[in-house]
Amino acid sequence: MEQKTKIGAEDGKQELVITREFDLPLELLFKAYAEPGIVEQWMGTKVLKLESKKHGSYQLETTDAKGNVVFKANGVIHEFVPNRKITRTFEMDNAPFGVQLEVYEFEQLTDDTSKLNMHVIYESVAQRDQLLKLPFAQGLNVAHNRLEDIVSKLK
Amino acid sequence: MNLRRDVFQAIADPTRRAILLLVASQSLTAGAIASNFDTARPTVSKHLQILTECELLEQKQNGREIYYHINAKKMKEVADFIEPFRKMWDDRFNTLETIMKKYQSKT
Numbered sequence: 001m002e003q004k005t006k007i008g009a010e011d012g013k014q015e016l017v018i019t020r021e022f023d024l025p026l027e028l029l030f031k032a033y034a035e036p037g038i039v040e041q042w043m044g045t046k047v048l049k050l051e052s053k054k055h056g057s058y059q060l061e062t063t064d065a066k067g068n069v070v071f072k073a074n075g076v077i078h079e080f081v082p083n084r085k086i087t088r089t090f091e092m093d094n095a096p097f098g099v100q101l102e103v104y105e106f107e108q109l110t111d112d113t114s115k116l117n118m119h120v121i122y123e124s125v126a127q128r129d130q131l132l133k134l135p136f137a138q139g140l141n142v143a144h145n146r147l148e149d150i151v152s153k154l155k
Numbered sequence: 156m157n158l159r160r161d162v163f164q165a166i167a168d169p170t171r172r173a174i175l176l177l178v179a180s181q182s183l184t185a186g187a188i189a190s191n192f193d194t195a196r197p198t199v200s201k202h203l204q205i206l207t208e209c210e211l212l213e214q215k216q217n218g219r220e221i222y223y224h225i226n227a228k229k230m231k232e233v234a235d236f237i238e239p240f241r242k243m244w245d246d247r248f249n250t251l252e253t254i255m256k257k258y259q260s261k262t
Contacts, residue, residue, distance in 0.1 A: 005245035007237055011166065020248045028255045038258070042251040116248075135239035 009132060014125045016132070018118040026108040029116060030083045033104065045071060054080050058088075075102075083108075090120075097131050098123035162233055165209040170194060171202050175211060175225065182215070182224035 008017035022029050032038050036050040048059040054077065062071040072093040079087035086104040091097075105117040122128040166172055170192065177183065177191055189199040203223060206212040210229045215222050 005241055005248055007241045018244055022252055024255050028259055032251050032255050041254050132237060132240050135243045
């Protein structure tokens with residue numbers, strides 16, 4: 001089966017491309033990126049601010065059950081062309097990943113299907129690779145923690 | 156402390172990737188591998204050394220010759236490292252699709 005979400009990450013390059021085809025009309029796909037209330041739902045983070053317009057900015061924040069901030073990010077919107085394109089920066093607070101430039105291109109395939117092409121450019125190859133490995137590393141941590149849990153119960 | 160070589164650094168080099176492709180189909184001696192490249196023999200040896208240190212290649216003695224063959228397990232690890240990242244986005248996009256389908260039926 002062909003994968004719906006594809007990642008293109010060439011070795012030694014400070015960029016990556018994420019593509020995905022959606023079972024959604026183009027307008028709906030774009031709306032999912034433009035409306036704060038909807039972004040919150042699928043990104044699983046609070047949207048403190050999202051000005052979907054040229055020279056607008058945005059702020060995202062996720063807190064855990066105790067109210068501690070576990071993720072905070074912000075950026076500015078450089079270009080906003082409805083149903084076509086969003087160019088913006090993205091920066092995670094308190095993380096060593098620098099600022100990334102993101103170019104989102106929205107494309108209509110049929111009346112009911114659409115495609116997203118997400119081009120992300122990082123400050124360096126090292127930063128990109130580090131970010132790519134992040135979920136991998138986290139997955140390992142989760143596995144380790146689970147192992148620790150199990151082992152500690154055996155004691 | 157940079158004694159342990161980084162696998163991802165190892166496969167970032169085009170010659171080393173070509174070596175891995177070559178050895179993937181059959182075990183080869185250093186000489187046979189080197190004959191596929193214009194690069195000087197010591198350079199190829201260095202590449203083989205790095206790939207062996209990263210455990211992407213394994214050496215096996217066969218009579219007087221040492222054959223290099225691919226460590227499939229380690230290669231799988233490398234191929235898989237981007238998968239959690241892809242999966243993370245795939246899950247996120249699936250959620251987006253579900254939410255927007257509901258949104259669509261509401262309007």
